[in-house]
């Protein structure tokens with residue numbers, strides 16, 4: 001399966017920094033079977049999509065609203081994203097869940113809205129520290145997946161990307177060990193397989209949580225780890241390029 005290296009820039013970078021990063025990224029060799037995704041902040045998506053057009057870079061949003069239009073001040077819909085050439089969108093990131101009250105139900109609706117527009121949802125799931133300490137991590141991720149993905153058809157499921165992001169590892173410098181990542185990714189793959197072997201075989205499962213050049217080779221080498229959703233290390237062109245190279249070497 002292809003490997004995906006996706007950068008979630010969160011609320012970082014201004015217009016000039018976004019443009020300079022994309023210009024530099026266009027010169028970075030992309031190995032066969034590696035897909036490169038960047039998720040800049042909303043105001044820069046249109047310019048980023050234009051600048052990346054014709055390159056191997058996919059531009060993603062970090063969030064969207066589930067409705068197509070309406071009185072939802074401050075929100076951005078999937079059809080709006082489509083109209084500016086955005087091809088993918090992160091949904092259900094733990095920061096959205098923690099700070100903006102995003103529920104699994106809303107995440108499910110966002111996924112359906114994105115798929116309707118032909119935009120690839122990058123669906124984030126992952127347990128809190130206390131779930132891991134209490135040995136509930138497999139159960140928590142299974143419940144998240146059921147709530148957010150349960151209503152999708154197999155054809156829809158085949159068009160999503162999953163990012164397993166243990167919340168205790170995001171932005172903390174703590175990383176899941178290669179074994180912890182592989183175990184959870186295999187669990188997610190098994191859950192997908194309940195919808196059909198073809199679904200399980202189709203859906204890339206990315207790891208996210210303090211992934212950087214130092215630990216990426218070990219993580220990406222696992223059979224069920226199909227790349228990474230990268231926060232901090234995606235802000236730096238040298239580190240991000242190195243992650244792309246490492247993904248291609250696995």
Ligand code: PEP
Nearest residue numbers: 170171208209210231232
């Ligand atoms: C993220 O926010 O998706 C993430 C994985 O962040 P970091 O790499 O900084 O832990």
